[in-house]
Every structure is written in structure tokens, then in C-alpha cells.
Amino acid sequence: MIVALDHVAIAVPDLEASIKRFMEDFGLTFEGTEDVEAAKTSTAFFPLPPTSIELVHPLRGEGPIAKYLEKKGGGMHHLCFRTDNIEEDIARLKEKGYQFLSDGPSNGAHNSKVIFIHPKSCDGVLIELNQPGEEH
């Protein structure tokens, strides 16, 4: 079941500049960066309870964020819903005709398991489901 809005993700062309902006201009707490190899994405998190801001940037210039930036520049990239049972939610939503962008969950930030739903299944919004890792 979906239990929280885990994060709101923004694709940024200059990660350092955007970290500075969210820290200094918006005064948010910078939790740190994490490179997620499986997603080819560098992330920076800013907890803003009960959710977080996730800045996403291409890892070594590759991956889905690189393509997004090439086409659209920076912008709102995805919403992430936290689930207490990702496999159950995948099965339930597949049943309802939602198109997933992979066969199953992959590794996300903070040792989570994540999967994405195609934007066309949700009014043009890219939705991520994540199930937090054990220690999270």
C-alpha cells in the first residue's frame, strides 16, 4: 500500500550549484549525495518532513537524466510514493493496466527498492514507487 510521498525529484544540470541553492537560498538541510549505479543517477537529498527533495543528475553523463536534460533542461522529474509492499503494489497496478518501466524493482537510493511507472499511465507524470531498505 502507498503510505507516504517519499520524495519530489528535480532534474538539475549543475548538481553543485543546485545543492548550494537549496542549502543557502532555501535553507534546507543537506543530507548528502549518493551515486546510484543501478540508476545511472547522482542524487542529493534534502529532508523536508514528511517528505524530501531529491535532486537528480546524470552519473558520468549517462542514463535517463542525461536524456531528460538534453531534451527538456532541468525540471520537475518525478514523484516518489513510498510503499510498504512494492511487489503487492506492482501486481495490483499491473492488474489495473499500469505500464511499468522495468520487469521488477531495482536498487534505489538509501538501499531502497524502486520501480517506475510510465508517465503515459499517469497523466504525463513519472511516478516512482520505493520500498525503504531495512535500516532506513
Ligand SMILES: CC[C@@H](C(=O)O)C(=O)SCCNC(=O)CCNC(=O)[C@H](O)C(C)(C)COP(=O)(O)OP(=O)(O)OC[C@H]1O[C@@H](n2cnc3c(N)ncnc32)[C@H](O)[C@@H]1OP(=O)(O)O
Ligand atoms: C536514484 C535512484 C532513484 C531513487 O532512489 O529515487 C531515482 O529517482 S532514479 C531517477 C532516474 N531514473 C529514471 O527516471 C528511470 C525511469 N525513467 C525512464 O525509464 C525514462 O526516463 C522514461 C520516463 C521512459 C523516458 O524515457 P526517454 O528515453 O526519455 O523517452 P522519451 O524521451 O521518448 O519519453 C517518452 C515520453 O515520456 C515523457 N517523459 C520523459 N521523461 C519524463 C518525466 N520525467 N516526466 C514526465 N514525462 C516524461 C516524454 O516527454 C515523452 O512523452 P511524449 O513526448 O508525449 O511521447
Ligand SMILES: [Co+2]
Ligand atoms: Co527518485
